[in-house]
Amino acid sequence: MYRVDHDYVLALAQGARALGARQFILVSSVGAGGPGFYLRTKGATERDIMALGFTRVDLIRPGMLLGNRAKARPSEKFGQRLAAGLAPLMVGRLSHYGVISAETVAGAIVRLTGQAGDGCRTYFNPEITRIARP
Incomplete structure (x- = not known):
């Protein structure tokens, strides 16, 4: 996983960057840099991207992504449904951890x-949703 995500x-x-790109947009994760292998990996990726000297770096840190997968993942589908049901309770800073559609991202x-x-x-999530609106 580290090889793929980092x-x-x-x-x-x-x-x-070597070809002259000035901007890099990275889809990371809410909680990047936090505890656990996944979040530490996301944090390391963010850190290393920022060190490359892009003029602008946009870090997109979505909560749980909603969307269809090519391969069925029943436990993930259950988690998505549960998280979507809890969405109305996710207010303030908790809204960062709620669900968001991959299409919105x-x-x-x-x-x-x-x-x-x-x-x-x-x-x-709140800023991602606002930016995605036409």
């Missing part, structure tokens, strides 16, 4: 591509 992503970013990526400005910006 090493391959970093190699892609290094290649893009993709829409935010499209809208952020080519945006002006320097530095690193981090987006959570």
